[in-house]
Amino acid sequence: MSAETYRDAWGIPxxxxxxxxxxxxxxxxxxARDRAWQLEVERHRAQGTSASFLGPEALSWDRLARRARLADTARRCFAALERxxxxxxxxxxxxxxxxxxxxTGTGRPNPAPEFARTGLAPGRWDPWTPLGVWLATHILFAGFPAKLWREHIATHLGPEAVALFAADGPGTAGSNGWLVSGERTTTGHALIAGDPHRFIEDPGVYQQIHLSCPEFDVVGxxxxxxxxxxxxxxxxxxxxAITNAMADYQDLYRERLRRTGAGVxxxxxxxxxHRAARHTETIHVAGEDTVEVEIIETDRGPVIAGGPEGLDDGTPAALSLRYPPRxxxxxxFGALLPLLRARRVADVDxxxxxxxxxxxxVQAADTEGGLLHRVAGRVPVRPAANGLRP
Known part of the structure; x- marks a missing residue:
């Protein structure tokens, strides 16, 4: 047996x-057969090439993806994983x-109707592409968008107004999770439920599936x-089950940049x-001219806004983003196989x-009565001021 696929009455594989x-x-x-177009869209998002078929409205994302070095970071992470x-x-x-x-299987030249309507052919996935999809999906989950918002409010209305327009913290956003021990249930077994607050998408960000081999048998x-x-x-x-920890693990830095004969x-x-890494990339935009993007990376991280000449509106500013995977x-990704092989909460932990x-x-429970409630992920240790604004 190489692999067998069975679909139940609901079409779940x-x-x-x-x-x-x-x-x-x-x-x-x-x-790929169930979510072909979704995979194509996510691949382009990871690469910063969405505007090539979605047009100018996707240009802002492509700029961010290129300047934040999402694809390059995914390549680095996969290379490190191989080692x-x-x-x-x-x-x-x-x-x-x-x-x-x-x-691209036989008899399926266009696995989703969107390919025929757009005239696109499915692009090829590289080994690092799943890491790029993961990073592009979650890059906006952490603190730097809120820090940009606080900076905007403080600049225009003053620091005292920041709390009035908070876009994070208690009462603004988050996820729910429940973990009830068997002592409090009628069955005597633990009850676990996770309720991540995700954007409503069609198709959704999750796919119900059952994976089975001699080493593990997992539904999820x-x-x-x-x-x-x-x-x-x-x-x-x-x-x-998981919920978003609302943790702050990204930092923004105000940069002072200057051009020299050798670069930036x-x-x-x-x-x-100090010399900053610099190069330019070309973004193709459907129906419009190509757009050149300058990519600059300092010792703090990639510059995601502004540059030596400042912001687009002339404001003399440049901001770099420092995030753990970079x-x-x-x-x-080293956690994924051990999770599938887990048998007790200690294994999940x-x-x-x-x-x-x-x-x-993360909340977890096992059939022996074990319970787990923990935060999982990497949060750098740095001054508290980093958590508020650049």
């Missing part, structure tokens, strides 16, 4: 294979291979484009000028020690 790698390939293949965890890297590669098979919600079951899963003896320099905290070359992005609150 149940996959069985001899090995985790064959199973990942089958998961990629069935996801440190070759088993997981091969598993991710098998998933990407399955996606390519599902998108997968993220299309990413192998395994990361956020909500049940292995038969242990289940887990950034003023460092030591008071001296610094550590780790998106936490150990697996989540490798979790990186995004930072989540």
């Amino acid at each position: 149940h996959l069985r294979a001899d090995t985790p790698h064959e199973l990942a390939r089958a998961q990629g293949r069935v996801t 440190k965890d070759p088993e997981t890297a091969a598993w991710v590669r098998a998933y990407a291979d399955g996606v390519n098979e599902g998108l 919600l997968a993220v299309p484009g990413v192998p395994g079951v990361a956020h909500f899963g049940h292995t038969g003896t242990v289940a887990w 320099e950034a003023l460092g905290p030591d008071g001296t000028w 610094v550590t070359a780790d998106l936490g 150990r697996a989540l020690d490798a979790w990186a992005e995004p930072v989540n609150v």
Whole structure:
């Protein structure tokens, strides 16, 4: 047996294979058949090439994706995964291979009607693409958009007005999670429920799936484009669910940049000028001329707004973004296979020690009465002032 696929009365795929790698390939293949257009859109988002078929309205995202170095960060993370965890890297590669098979399989030149309407052909997935999809999906989950908003309010209305227009914190946004021990239920077993507050999308951000091989048997919600079951899963003896921890793990820095004959320099905290990495990239825009984007990265991180000449409105400013995967070359994919193999809450707990992005609150329970409530992810230690504004 290489891989078998069975669909129940609701169309939910149940996959069985001899090995985790064959199973990942089958998961990629069935996801491509069920969510082909969604995968194409997410691949373009990760690459910063959405405007090439969505037009000018997608240009702002492509600028951010390019300037924040999302695709380059995903490549770095996959390269590090190959060095440190070759088993997981091969598993991710098998998933990407399955996606390519599902998108271009015999008799399926256009696996979704959107391809015919747009005249596009499905693009090829690289081994790092699942990491890029994961990063692009979650880059706005953390603190830097709120910091930009606070800066905007403080600049125009004064610092005292920031609290009046808070876009985060208690009473503004978040997720819900419940974990009830067996002592409080009629069955004597724990009750667990996770309620992440996600945008309403069609198709949704999750895909119900059943993954089975001799090493594990898991039902749960997968993220299309990413192998395994990361956020909500049940292995038969242990289940887990997540909510957003609303953690602050991204920093914005005000940069002072200047052009020199050799490129761009950034003023460092030591008071001296340091060479910044710089190059340009071209964004193709459907129905319009191409757009050149200058990519600058300082020792703090990629410059996502402004530059040596300031912002687009002439304001003399430049902001760089520092986020953990860019610094550590780790998106936490090393947790995914151990999660599938988990049998008790202790296994889930150990697996989540490798979790990186995004930072989540996790609830888990097992059939032996074990309970787990923890935060999983990587939050850098730095001054409290970093959590408010650039």
